Amino acid sequence: MTRDVDPKLEIAVCLAIVVMCGFVLAEAAGIPPGYFEPLGSGPVPRATAWCIITLCALTIARAVPRLSHRRTTDDGVPERWLDAGAMFALTVLYVAALHLRLTTFAVMTSAYLALTIGLLVRLERRLLPWVVGVALAIGFGSQYVFTRIFVVDLPGL
Amino acid sequence: MGADLAGGLALLFTPMPFFYTVLGVFLGIVVGAVPGLNGAMLIALSLPLTYYMPTTHAVILLVSMYTGAIAGGLITATLLRMPGTPSNIMTIFDGHPMAKAGRPGRALGLGIGASLVGGLVAWVALLLLAKPLSIWATRFGPFEIFALVMMAMVLIASVSQGSLVKGLLAGLLGMLVAMPGVDPSAGQPRLTWDWYQLNSGLKLLPVLIGVFAVSQILKDIVELGRPVERMAAATRGILMTLGDYRRQAVNLARSSLLGTWIGLLPGVGASVGSVVAYTVAKNTSRHPEEFGKGSEEGIVASEAANSATVGGALIPLIAMGIPGSVIDAILIGALMLHSIQPGPTLFLTNPDIVWAMIAACLVSTVLMYVIMTASVGLVVKITMIPRTFMLPVIVVFCVIGAFGTDNSIFDVWVMLAFGVVGFFLERIGVPLGPFVIGFVLAPLAEAKLRTGLMMTGGSYWPFVTNPVAAGFLSIALLMLAWSLRGEWLAHRARLHDPTV
Numbered sequence: 001m002t003r004d005v006d007p008k009l010e011i012a013v014c015l016a017i018v019v020m021c022g023f024v025l026a027e028a029a030g031i032p033p034g035y036f037e038p039l040g041s042g043p044v045p046r047a048t049a050w051c052i053i054t055l056c057a058l059t060i061a062r063a064v065p066r067l068s069h070r071r072t073t074d075d076g077v078p079e080r081w082l083d084a085g086a087m088f089a090l091t092v093l094y095v096a097a098l099h100l101r102l103t104t105f106a107v108m109t110s111a112y113l114a115l116t117i118g119l120l121v122r123l124e125r126r127l128l129p130w131v132v133g134v135a136l137a138i139g140f141g142s143q144y145v146f147t148r149i150f151v152v153d154l155p156g157l
Numbered sequence: 158m159g160a161d162l163a164g165g166l167a168l169l170f171t172p173m174p175f176f177y178t179v180l181g182v183f184l185g186i187v188v189g190a191v192p193g194l195n196g197a198m199l200i201a202l203s204l205p206l207t208y209y210m211p212t213t214h215a216v217i218l219l220v221s222m223y224t225g226a227i228a229g230g231l232i233t234a235t236l237l238r239m240p241g242t243p244s245n246i247m248t249i250f251d252g253h254p255m256a257k258a259g260r261p262g263r264a265l266g267l268g269i270g271a272s273l274v275g276g277l278v279a280w281v282a283l284l285l286l287a288k289p290l291s292i293w294a295t296r297f298g299p300f301e302i303f304a305l306v307m308m309a310m311v312l313i314a315s316v317s318q319g320s321l322v323k324g325l326l327a328g329l330l331g332m333l334v335a336m337p338g339v340d341p342s343a344g345q346p347r348l349t350w351d352w353y354q355l356n357s358g359l360k361l362l363p364v365l366i367g368v369f370a371v372s373q374i375l376k377d378i379v380e381l382g383r384p385v386e387r388m389a390a391a392t393r394g395i396l397m398t399l400g401d402y403r404r405q406a407v408n409l410a411r412s413s414l415l416g417t418w419i420g421l422l423p424g425v426g427a428s429v430g431s432v433v434a435y436t437v438a439k440n441t442s443r444h445p446e447e448f449g450k451g452s453e454e455g456i457v458a459s460e461a462a463n464s465a466t467v468g469g470a471l472i473p474l475i476a477m478g479i480p481g482s483v484i485d486a487i488l489i490g491a492l493m494l495h496s497i498q499p500g501p502t503l504f505l506t507n508p509d510i511v512w513a514m515i516a517a518c519l520v521s522t523v524l525m526y527v528i529m530t531a532s533v534g535l536v537v538k539i540t541m542i543p544r545t546f547m548l549p550v551i552v553v554f555c556v557i558g559a560f561g562t563d564n565s566i567f568d569v570w571v572m573l574a575f576g577v578v579g580f581f582l583e584r585i586g587v588p589l590g591p592f593v594i595g596f597v598l599a600p601l602a603e604a605k606l607r608t609g610l611m612m613t614g615g616s617y618w619p620f621v622t623n624p625v626a627a628g629f630l631s632i633a634l635l636m637l638a639w640s641l642r643g644e645w646l647a648h649r650a651r652l653h654d655p656t657v
Contacts, residue, residue, distance in 0.1 A: 010585040017330065024333065027348050034343065038615030039607050041340040041347045048333045055326040059585075062322075084378040088577070091552055095573060098556070099566045113549050120381065120545035130546075138550050146557060150206060153564045154557065 007063035014056040014063075021049040021056075083120060090116050098155035105156035110139030158288065161508060165516030168213060168509075177210075177218040178517060182524045183532075185225020186232075191540045191547070192239040196226025198373060200487050201365040202554055204494065205561035212495040213513040219491055220514055223484050224276065224467050224521040228529060231268040231460055232536055236261060244428045244463040247435040251448065251455035258451055263394035267453055268460040269529045270397030271409060275461035276522030278413035279420065279468025283475075283515060286421075287504075290476035294501035297477075299609035300619040304629035306602040309479050311633040312422060313591045315640035322644075323587045330582075331595025332602070334359060342607055354567045361490040363559040363572040364596060368589050370555045371576025374548050376583065381544065395530055405457045408438055416462030420469020420481050430469075434462030464525075468518050475511055477501055478601070483590040486597045 024045055034040030094112040102108065113135035121127045146152045168174055188199040200219050207215035230245035235252035248268060255264040297305070310332075314324030337348040338358025349355040402409070412434035419430040438458035439448045448455045470481025478500035480486035492499045497507055504511055529536075559572035579589055613619060620626050 005584070005586045009581070013581050013585050013587075017326075021333075023350075024348060027350060031345075031347050037342060037607055037611045039610050041343050041345065044603050044606070045333065045336045045348060048329055048336070052326060052329050052333060055322050055329065058322050059326065078382050079379045080381050081379060083381065084375050087378055087549070087552075088375065088573075091573065095556065095566070095569050098560075098569070109553055113553065116549035116552070117546055120378070120549070121543075134546055134550070138553060142553065142557065150209065152205070152209075152557070152561050155560050155566055155569065 007066040010063040024049045105154040106140045106143035165512030181218045181221025182225040185222040186229035189226035189229025190232040197369045205558045217517040220517040221521040228272040247459035255451035266395040267456045271457040271460040272464035273526040275413040275464035279417040279465040283468040287475045291501045294477045299605040300626040303605040304626040308629040308633040321640040328591035328595035331592035332599035335599035362562045363568040367572040367575025368579035372579030375580045412458040412461040413465045416465025417469035420466030430466040431459045431463040434458040
């Protein structure tokens with residue numbers, strides 16, 4: 001049930017981590033040394049960042065020879081990358097709408113659920129009434145439960 | 158001890174705590190049984206709801222969810238050939254063939270019975286070991302605690318899935334992510350890039366929900382096309398007879414003790430416990446050829462061990478504030494959210510919480526047995542809710558949970574960002590367990606190191622001269638060397654034979 005790790009992705013992610021560590025090192029360089037203690041605030045993040053960079057370099061060094069190998073997948077099951085990307089994009093839009101407080105939580109959540117569930121069921125006509133029903137029930141139901149029973153603040157208007 | 162335990166049990170049998178125990182076990186079983194969802198996700202998402210509960214009620218709910226989630230995966234491992242949680246992978250090898258051969262009730266019954274015994278054995282160990290260990294740990298100074306955390310980190314990294322390098326990378330990344338915010342020693346912000354939202358650091362809950370829930374949802378969507386082999390639940394033969402218990406007594410005792418011991422090791426969770434117990438059972442069996450084809454011993458070993466890790470893993474949490482597994486790291490976070498500092502003094506400062514946890518571990522194990530036996534059919538029906546409907550709904554609960562931490566939409570963005578981070582880390586084989594444990598333990602490790610160095614005027618010698626600190630660090634170095642040797646041997650084998 002395992003899937004080969006894509007060396008290209010491995011290298012890309014490690015490079016992104018190295019860049020992030022570069023930012024950390026640059027920021028940590030400006031931290032003054034400790035006044036009342038020998039260590040201060042800077043050395044621990046700096047040491048951690050250098051260790052991470054070393055481990056990333058090791059990972060990249062191990063991944064490079066595999067670049068020329070053919071990747072094998074375990075079971076030939078197609079991966080739904082497009083759906084995952086679209087779902088994530090819709091989630092970002094949903095959070096942005098909540099951030100901007102465009103309307104109530106219930107309305108935004110119902111719309112988000114209708115769109116995302118609709119997307120995942122590939123707009124299968126037979127399922128659409130269920131999609132709308134679930135979206136409305138969860139959207140308005142969760143607003144009721146969280147604001148009336150648990151008395152929790154919700155994002156949105 | 159007897160009076161304290163009786164107090165914990167008495168609390169548990171009052172209406173609300175008992176309700177939370179039943180609810181926690183049932184939700185844990187359901188979430189454990191649904192492939193793609195897991196206990197860590199459930200507990201992380203439930204944390205915001207526990208803000209408004211008394212701390213004892215909150216820990217009772219969370220411990221009950223933990224017990225249920227580890228056991229619940231057995232159902233789908235047996236009937237769907239998909240482990241509900243990673244800790245049930247070994248159960249598939251024998252549970253599913255037995256179910257396919259027309260004995261699903263028997264396969265489930267063996268697993269449920271073994272889970273009960275494993276849980277009870279581990280609970281006895283928890284009861285006997287937690288307090289003496291905590292008394293021993295109260296003598297630890299800053300160098301010992303720092304060394305203990307380092308040992309835990311190396312242990313977690315060396316036994317996590319994939320390579321040691323990636324395990325260490327995950328732990329260190331988690332530690333680095335915990336560092337932004339106002340430094341409590343100097344009172345100055347660090348690594349905040351002048352972003353005021355980072356002054357209080359990245360909060361535990363959004364990071365946890367992102368890493369465990371959002372990343373898992375993305376992974377599940379990518380794999381939505383995977384076909385599921387379904388089988389109806391049958392309850393015939395679901396109760397293990399006394400004769401079964403007698404026949405499996407040695408296997409049950411050995412696997413439960415192995416699971417407890419492995420759970421006790423910091424950071425090593427249920428999946429390792431179940432693999433080790435299964436392997437030992439196979440190697441010592443009179444019928445090793447039956448393993449993988451529906452062996453009763455295989456099911457019993459795997460399930461007794463993974464359930465035993467729950468109680469075992471609570472021992473270092475309660476005694477030393479060191480998580481025995483990823484879910485324990487979340488439980489530590491839950492205690493901190495309730496302004497309770499986990500650690501060796503917990504027995505002195507908050508005995509009510511400690512005894513509530515210990516009592517919840519016992520009662521939830523027994524309830525897990527009752528609920529799983531009685532409601533296996535219902536749980537199977539719930540697992541059949543299409544994931545296309547379930548996953549977006551869980552995203553909404555993730556948003557509510559992350560927002561509820563501080564009523565801040567910034568935390569929701571943090572959650573989404575860590576969802577992506579977790580997804581890609583897992584995609585390249587970097588385990589998420591060490592990441593979360595590093596995130597939880599980093600502030601403790603750094604604070605202890607700096608306090609120790611203040612006491613010695615900057616000298617690191619106590620790491621060599623202090624026997625406990627030196628012992629912990631030596632164990633860490635030995636484990637590091639052992640794991641590196643294993644990786645080197647595997648690498649050499651691959652050079653000689655690329656198919657290995």
